[in-house]
Amino acid sequence: MIKQAIIPLAGLGTRLLPLTSVFAKELLPINGKPGIEYILEECIDAGITEIIFIISKKKQMIKNYFYNDNFYKKIIKKKKDPRIIKEYNKIIKYKKMIKFVYQNNPRGTGDAVLKTKKYIKDKFFLMLLPDDLIINKNCSKSLVNIHNHYKTSVMASMNVNKKTVSRWGIYKLGKKVDKKNYFIEDVIEKPSIKKAPSNKAVIGRYILPKSIFSKLDKQKSGKGGEIHITDAIQSLIKNNYKFIAHNFSGKYLDCGSMNGYIKSSLEISKK
Ligand code: G1P
Numbered sequence: 001m002i003k004q005a006i007i008p009l010a011g012l013g014t015r016l017l018p019l020t021s022v023f024a025k026e027l028l029p030i031n032g033k034p035g036i037e038y039i040l041e042e043c044i045d046a047g048i049t050e051i052i053f054i055i056s057k058k059k060q061m062i063k064n065y066f067y068n069d070n071f072y073k074k075i076i077k078k079k080k081d082p083r084i085i086k087e088y089n090k091i092i093k094y095k096k097m098i099k100f101v102y103q104n105n106p107r108g109t110g111d112a113v114l115k116t117k118k119y120i121k122d123k124f125f126l127m128l129l130p131d132d133l134i135i136n137k138n139c140s141k142s143l144v145n146i147h148n149h150y151k152t153s154v155m156a157s158m159n160v161n162k163k164t165v166s167r168w169g170i171y172k173l174g175k176k177v178d179k180k181n182y183f184i185e186d187v188i189e190k191p192s193i194k195k196a197p198s199n200k201a202v203i204g205r206y207i208l209p210k211s212i213f214s215k216l217d218k219q220k221s222g223k224g225g226e227i228h229i230t231d232a233i234q235s236l237i238k239n240n241y242k243f244i245a246h247n248f249s250g251k252y253l254d255c256g257s258m259n260g261y262i263k264s265s266l267e268i269s270k271k
Pocket of ligand 1: 109129131132167168169170189190201202203204228229230256
């Protein structure tokens with residue numbers, strides 16, 4: 001059973017400047033609701049009971065969002081507005097499930113994952129990258145189901161335009177598992193078009209094994225001087241760990257870029 005999820009939230013969000021110069025991108029509203037709440041809903045609906053947020057001092061505002069009880073209590077006492085009461089109850093529910101750990105130097109997703117090492121209890125856990133919003137179908141739930149069936153690690157995947165491979169983790173397709181799932185033979189972080197083994201990208205939903213921590217302990221920095229989760233996954237694959245790429249059926253929205261962020265509100269408002 002996958003019960004714990006981790007969410008790296010210490011990134012600077014430079015692709016969303018100027019919106020992110022004083023504001024955490026994960027709290028920016030998408031159709032009237034902070035992006036992070038969509039991610040939390042996905043987790044909870046997928047059966048997750050504990051969520052670890054990796055934040056930084058600069059992103060303390062994310063913790064404040066869930067710890068603003070006195071403010072809510074005062075307002076509710078005065079106004080008794082059912083909408084506010086409902087919102088506050090939702091925030092209390094989330095707060096009870098979230099643990100905060102800190103990554104004060106944004107040294108990459110791999111480094112963020114390493115910060116959660118002592119909190120992970122089971123053999124596998126879920127990771128969600130909050131820039132990647134997937135709507136219409138719960139992608140985490142699909143990964144959990146695949147994991148329960150095959151007992152392996154799983155990552156979300158989609159085909160991307162060949163010209164954009166250097167934006168993603170790209171993998172080489174291995175043996176077919178079933179219609180929507182394939183084993184991964186190799187995975188490379190942000191390869192050049194020349195070095196890319198395919199146009200199949202990893203999207204920000206992963207079921208990772210606890211053994212990833214022993215790789216991350218030794219992981220050297222890679223592309224752009226960052227410690228990448230992709231490099232640690234590649235090391236595990238080379239040690240015969242099985243990773244399945246799942247071609248998810250939901251719609252992908254890239255909320256980490258300005259264009260994608262604007263589009264995501266439009267898409268969600270159509271639902
Ligand atoms: C991260 C991962 C990359 C993956 C991408 C999906 O990149 O490192 O492998 O393809 O998320 O969005 P980032 O968006 O942090 O540059």
